[in-house]
Amino acid sequence: MKILNIRTKKFSWYKTDHEFANVIDIKSAEDYYEAIKYAQSKNLRCYTLGNGSNTYFRKKKISTVILRNCLPDFIRPAGEDLFEVSSSTNVPKLLRYLYSEGREGPFNLASVPATVGGAVAMNAGGGKTEGIFISRYLKSVSYLCNGERIEAKVSELEMGFRKSLFSERRDCIIISATFLFPQKEFISNPVTERLDWAREHQDLKIPNCGSVWRAFCFPLLRLAESLFRTSPAYFSKKSLIWISNKSSDHRHILKILRVVRFFHLVTLRKCEHEIRIVD
Ligand SMILES: Cc1cc2nc3c(=O)[nH]c(=O)nc-3n(C[C@H](O)[C@H](O)[C@H](O)COP(=O)(O)OP(=O)(O)OC[C@H]3O[C@@H](n4cnc5c(N)ncnc54)[C@H](O)[C@@H]3O)c2cc1C
Numbered sequence: 001m002k003i004l005n006i007r008t009k010k011f012s013w014y015k016t017d018h019e020f021a022n023v024i025d026i027k028s029a030e031d032y033y034e035a036i037k038y039a040q041s042k043n044l045r046c047y048t049l050g051n052g053s054n055t056y057f058r059k060k061k062i063s064t065v066i067l068r069n070c071l072p073d074f075i076r077p078a079g080e081d082l083f084e085v086s087s088s089t090n091v092p093k094l095l096r097y098l099y100s101e102g103r104e105g106p107f108n109l110a111s112v113p114a115t116v117g118g119a120v121a122m123n124a125g126g127g128k129t130e131g132i133f134i135s136r137y138l139k140s141v142s143y144l145c146n147g148e149r150i151e152a153k154v155s156e157l158e159m160g161f162r163k164s165l166f167s168e169r170r171d172c173i174i175i176s177a178t179f180l181f182p183q184k185e186f187i188s189n190p191v192t193e194r195l196d197w198a199r200e201h202q203d204l205k206i207p208n209c210g211s212v213w214r215a216f217c218f219p220l221l222r223l224a225e226s227l228f229r230t231s232p233a234y235f236s237k238k239s240l241i242w243i244s245n246k247s248s249d250h251r252h253i254l255k256i257l258r259v260v261r262f263f264h265l266v267t268l269r270k271c272e273h274e275i276r277i278v279d
Contacts, residue, residue, distance in 0.1 A: 050118030087117025107190035111198030121166035215272035
C-alpha cells in the first residue's frame with residue numbers, strides 16, 4: 001500500500017486546489033484493510049472518494065485519509081434481470097449499457113457524473129417529489145467496513161433522501177451493488193433525452209457539485225443569493241440550490257455555506273448539506 005501526497009484540483013467537481021497528505025488507491029480488499037489500519041494508527045479520519053461530484057474540501061491542506069476508489073470496473077448480468085455492477089463504474093456508462101440491452105433503469109441520472117458507489121451512497125435521484133432514486137432498483141450491496149466484508153440487503157442500508165449509511169459513515173467502501181433492471185422497450189433514447197434536458201435546465205459549464213442542500217428554506221437562499229452575485233462562487237442562475245464556482249480557492253464556497261447556515265440558525269430553520277464536506 002502506498003500513501004500518496006498529491007496536489008490536485010481533480011478530487012472535487014468544484015475544481016478547487018488542495019494538497020492531500022494521505023491518498024490511498026483502493027484496488028483490492030487488502031488495500032482497504034491496510035488503509036484503515038494506517039488511519040487508525042495515525043488517528044485520522046477516512047473518506048471514500050468516488051468521482052468527487054458531491055464532495056467539497058473545506059481546507060487547503062487535507063489530512064483526512066482519502067480512499068480513492070480504484071476497484072476494477074465491471075457490469076455482470078446475474079440472471080433473472082439482476083446485474084452486479086462495480087462501485088467504480090460510471091453511472092452514465094451503466095445507463096448507456098442498460099439502454100443498449102433494452103433494460104429499465106434510473107435514466108434521470110444520465111447527466112450525473114457519479115460512480116455507482118457514490119450514487120448508492122448518496123441515494124442519487126430526482127427531487128423530493130419526483131421520487132425516482134437509485135434505491136428503487138437496488139437489491140443488495142457488497143461492502144467493506146473495518147475488518148469485514150458484508151453483504152447487505154437494501155433494507156439494511158438506511159437509504160433516505162440523498163443519504164445512506166455510507167454517506168454518513170464515510171469509512172466503508174462499497175465494492176459492488178446488485179440491481180434489478182427489468183426488460184423494457186424504448187420508443188426514444190432516455191439517455192440523450194436526459195442530457196438535452198440537463199443542458200437546458202442546469203448550469204453544466206461552470207464547475208459545480210449539483211445540489212448543495214437537502215434541507216433548506218427557499219426565501220433564505222434567495223436572500224443569500226443577492227449577496228454573492230459578484231463573487232467567484234455564486235448561486236447558479238438556473239437552480240438556486242446549486243453553487244457555481246469559478247475559482248480554485250475553496251474559501252469562496254465556504255463563505256456562501258457559512259452565510260446560508262447563519263441565516264437558517266438565526267431564523268431557527270432547518271439547514272442540511274447534501275454535499276459531503278471533508279477537512
Ligand atoms: C453536474 C452535476 C449534476 C448532478 N445531478 C444530480 C442529480 O440529478 N441527482 C443527484 O442525486 N445528485 C446529483 N449530483 C450530485 C452527485 O453527482 C451525486 O451525489 C453522486 O451520487 C456522487 O457520486 P460520486 O461518485 O461523485 O461521489 P463522491 O462525491 O465521490 O462521494 C459522495 C459520497 O459518497 C460516498 N462514496 C463514494 N463512493 C463510495 C463507495 N464506493 N463506497 C462507499 N461510499 C462511497 C462518499 O464517501 C461520500 O459520502 C450532481 C452533480 C453534478 C456535478
